[in-house]
Amino acid sequence: MTTSPTYGTLFAHLKKRIRKKESAEPFHLVREFLALHGVDADGLIAILKGYGGYDDLEVLFNVVGRIPEEAQIGTPVETPEQYAVRNGLFCRRMLRITQGWIRSLPAVL
Numbered sequence: 001m002t003t004s005p006t007y008g009t010l011f012a013h014l015k016k017r018i019r020k021k022e023s024a025e026p027f028h029l030v031r032e033f034l035a036l037h038g039v040d041a042d043g044l045i046a047i048l049k050g051y052g053g054y055d056d057l058e059v060l061f062n063v064v065g066r067i068p069e070e071a072q073i074g075t076p077v078e079t080p081e082q083y084a085v086r087n088g089l090f091c092r093r094m095l096r097i098t099q100g101w102i103r104s105l106p107a108v109l
Helices: 007-017 028-037 041-050 056-063 080-086 092-104
Strands: none
Touching: 007 028, 007 056, 028 041, 028 056, 041 080
């Protein structure tokens, strides 16, 4: 039985393979890593986005240090939004009200 890769091995892979000019496809290197390890990408990419990692480089800047490196990929990880909802710090109703209020403002030229 093989164990799932850890976030630390993913981060190390990104650090090793990232280049200044990378593929325009978001998560190119993340998907490459997951394919090597036979892991489904969709769930992990949702977690990375939840931490502000919307492409390979942003994963290095925004996610490293926020998810423990020893955590295995595939185990549940609470995103900041999930944490906020669980602790009553996030209100979708207020967000909708605020967005509606902003849309109702007259356009400023």
